[in-house]
Amino acid sequence: MRIITAHHPFFHPVAQRTNCRDTATSSTTPFLSTPATILYCRCAYAQVVPSGVKNDVLQKLCDSDTSFETVSDLCEMAAHRDPRLQAIASCGSLRIAACFPRAVKGLFQQAGFPLPADTEILNMRTQSAQEIADALLGAPALTAA
Amino acid sequence: MITHTHRPLRVVLYEGSGSIQLPAESRAKVMMALLDKGYTVTRSGLGAPAMPHDERNLLVLGAFEGKAPALEDATGKISIDTCDITGLEPDAILALVDKSRGEKTMNEPGKWKPWFPVIDYSRCTNCMQCLSFCLFDVYGVSDDNKIQVQNNDNCKTNCPACSRVCPEVAIMFPKYQAGPINGDEINENEAGREKIKVDISSLLGGDIYSALKDRSAAAKSRFSKERSPDKALDERKKCLTKLVGDGFIPADVLASLPSTEEILKKAVIAKAKAAAALAAQ
Numbered sequence: 001m002r003i004i005t006a007h008h009p010f011f012h013p014v015a016q017r018t019n020c021r022d023t024a025t026s027s028t029t030p031f032l033s034t035p036a037t038i039l040y041c042r043c044a045y046a047q048v049v050p051s052g053v054k055n056d057v058l059q060k061l062c063d064s065d066t067s068f069e070t071v072s073d074l075c076e077m078a079a080h081r082d083p084r085l086q087a088i089a090s091c092g093s094l095r096i097a098a099c100f101p102r103a104v105k106g107l108f109q110q111a112g113f114p115l116p117a118d119t120e121i122l123n124m125r126t127q128s129a130q131e132i133a134d135a136l137l138g139a140p141a142l143t144a145a
Numbered sequence: 146m147i148t149h150t151h152r153p154l155r156v157v158l159y160e161g162s163g164s165i166q167l168p169a170e171s172r173a174k175v176m177m178a179l180l181d182k183g184y185t186v187t188r189s190g191l192g193a194p195a196m197p198h199d200e201r202n203l204l205v206l207g208a209f210e211g212k213a214p215a216l217e218d219a220t221g222k223i224s225i226d227t228c229d230i231t232g233l234e235p236d237a238i239l240a241l242v243d244k245s246r247g248e249k250t251m252n253e254p255g256k257w258k259p260w261f262p263v264i265d266y267s268r269c270t271n272c273m274q275c276l277s278f279c280l281f282d283v284y285g286v287s288d289d290n291k292i293q294v295q296n297n298d299n300c301k302t303n304c305p306a307c308s309r310v311c312p313e314v315a316i317m318f319p320k321y322q323a324g325p326i327n328g329d330e331i332n333e334n335e336a337g338r339e340k341i342k343v344d345i346s347s348l349l350g351g352d353i354y355s356a357l358k359d360r361s362a363a364a365k366s367r368f369s370k371e372r373s374p375d376k377a378l379d380e381r382k383k384c385l386t387k388l389v390g391d392g393f394i395p396a397d398v399l400a401s402l403p404s405t406e407e408i409l410k411k412a413v414i415a416k417a418k419a420a421a422a423l424a425a426q
């Protein structure tokens with residue numbers, strides 16, 4: 001029997017990766033900010049997102065080496081105020097592939113766990129899969145300490 | 146219908162050391178199969194941080210070549226199962242996950258549609274018109290007198306009628322087809338949004354906030370005007386019948402209306418709640 005914790009490679013296979021809640025270090029030079037947590041919403045309970053786009057986005061995420069989170073349906077989670085929405089909202093930097101940003105923000109707020117203001121929300125109802133995958137997998141912005 | 150349940154499992158698709166990487170196509174197929182059945186999946190890879198783990202049980206899937214490791218949570222709070230998926234097709238993997246979930250219930254896609262109003266608080270002016278309009282007690286008032294969606298299970302599937310009565314276009318139904326009800330950006334002209342009428346001179350030299358105050362007073366007085374309960378009932382019915390006629394809401398919403406007595410009772414309660422909240426603003 002092996003013991004694992006939240007820092008186990010099952011969640012963080014790269015040893016030097018920072019934890020989701022970690023903030024940037026106090027370096028005085030510009031640095032790559034902590035990578036964003038990526039969340040993909042499948043919209044499985046009433047499929048208002050075009051299936052071609054959502055399949056392609058998922059395929060492109062799977063083609064990459066990146067870690068990512070997927071949920072079956074954010075609306076379904078918000079309906080019962082799933083505490084995992086809080087875990088997601090606490091991730092700091094976030095990129096979400098779902099639908100209209102106003103709706104996604106509203107769902108989190110209504111569930112009691114508002115998203116951080118700088119959350120990037122990609123809209124699978126209106127944007128192309130390529131555009132969304134580029135935004136999800138793109139490098140984090142350079143920020144000054 | 147189970148609307149108030151928590152996900153029984155967090156599934157982790159593990160491809161780190163000790164396991165074989167799945168081909169990208171198989172990885173996507175496995176994830177699609179699990180997501181479409183209602184599960185949520187963490188893909189444990191490189192680069193981006195994973196969500197912190199929570200109170201749910203963990204199921205770790207990996208191509209462990211027959212040697213799935215036995216694992217135990219250091220905090221002792223979460224049970225961890227590991228499953229070897231070497232050479233398995235998505236259906237067989239789904240069956241393994243179902244088995245691991247056991248008797249624990251969850252909503253299943255296709256059997257229930259998450260349908261309820263979502264308020265865009267950046268637009269909502271707390272006028273309480275939705276509270277007064279809805280006959281199914283979906284709306285309520287929070288302790289700090291703010292409009293709230295309190296009973297989303299009461300909402301009638303595919304009925305977005307209350308979004309039409311909101312003067313601020315602040316009510317969304319994310320599963321609706323068309324904008325702005327689905328959360329799409331609002332074209333203020335098309336929305337016919339009530340604009341604040343200000344005297345230009347008050348804008349140039351005066352106090353814009355007095356205009357806002359006047360507007361809020363006007364909203365309160367609209368509510369405080371005595372409306373006969375019969376008239377209110379008629380108005381709602383007329384409005385709902387028209388919305389059914391337009392194909393905007395499903396016909397079964399009319400069929401499931403409460404009795405006249407109940408509607409009148411609800412109208413009185415909703416009016417009192419709205420008036421109290423508005424007075425407290």
Ligand code: SF4
Nearest residue numbers: 041043074075098099
């Ligand atoms: S948030 Fe948008 S994409 Fe996700 S389930 Fe709801 S409607 Fe679908």
Ligand code: SF4
Nearest residue numbers: 269270272273275311
């Ligand atoms: S009708 Fe619209 S603006 Fe008025 S309280 Fe309801 S959501 Fe807010």
